[in-house]
Amino acid sequence: MSNTEKPQSLPIFGVIFDMDGLLLDSETLAMDALVAAGHELGYDMPATFCRRMIGVPADGCEKLVRDTYGDEFPLRRFFDLQEKHLRSFVDNDKLVLKNGVTPLIALLDELRLPRAIATSSSRLRAHHHLKLVGLDKHFPFIVTREDVENGKPHPEPYLKAAHLIGVEPRFCLALEDSHSGARAAIAAGMRVIIVPDLLEPTEDVKENALAIVNELTAVQPYIRQAAGMPIA
Structure with a gap:
């Protein structure tokens, strides 16, 4: 990356999701x-x-x-x-899906973008909940709190997820709802879009986030733009 090239201008080759409060209304x-x-x-x-x-x-x-x-x-x-x-x-x-999950996954499928989950939940809870709502088949890689030595806000969960999907962190988009999760993604060198759930983003998160949106539907234009697609 050149000294003048901003991270926002880089393409997105992978997307890493938080789970609770982001994918699941949990x-x-x-x-x-x-x-x-x-x-x-x-x-x-x-x-x-x-x-x-x-x-x-x-x-x-x-x-x-x-x-x-x-x-x-x-x-x-x-x-x-x-x-x-x-x-x-x-x-x-x-337990239900958050608004915008299904069409966002459909867009990632259309673009053939790899994706993973980085969650602070246990492996048992994560797999049970994802299977219950039918998301398990859409996420081949799931990093739980038991898969890392350091949980969020440490960057390890996001760095491991990026490694699993084979994408450099700077080419990953992270989607988060929580303060600690956003800080973890930022520390990993990823762009992060915040979709607040029960907590409003803190000032440090606001300053470092690519965007703050109301629901996952609003994430689609960012991905389309990064993929060179027309923004619907």
């Missing part, structure tokens, strides 16, 4: 499951506190809970209960 379910788990254990755990865990890997969430509720808090039981409640919500047809 963050509200996860927050409700956290609140329910806290109540079951006799703790008042407000949604405002639970939102702080959005996009954060398990170890970061555990630290946040321990720092807030003390070392005596039944951490393992709490997250087991959260998983139980979330599984119940999901298995009762409360």
Whole structure:
């Protein structure tokens, strides 16, 4: 890349997606499951506190809970209960796709652009949820929190995803909804478009994002332009 060439002008050869809150309308379910788990254990755990865990890997969430509720808090039981409640919500047809997912995947298929998922969720949860909504067949590469040593906001999940699809990070577009996920993609040297879900982007994310859009449908023009296609 020349000194005058800006990253925005580079073509896009691969797209890497976050999962929860970006592809799946799952963050509200996860927050409700956290609140329910806290109540079951006799703790008042407000949604405002639970939102702080959005996009954060398990170890970061555990630290946040321990720092807030003390070392005596039944951490393992709490997250087991959260998983139980979330599984119940999901298995009762409360998990749905976010707007714009299906046509965006169709565009990537049309352009034959490789894609991957980089998520802070566990492997079991990620594969279960993706299969449930029929997305598993569209994503041959899924990087979960168990596949890396360092979770988001470290760039490792995005760097590994780029390696798996065989595309240099500077030619990848990352799609994120969370602060930590956006910071991970930016640190990996990727362009990132933010599609906010439960959290508004922070100032540092705003400054470094390629764009902030309301839903995934609005991502299509950026990909078409980068692929040299007419913008519909």
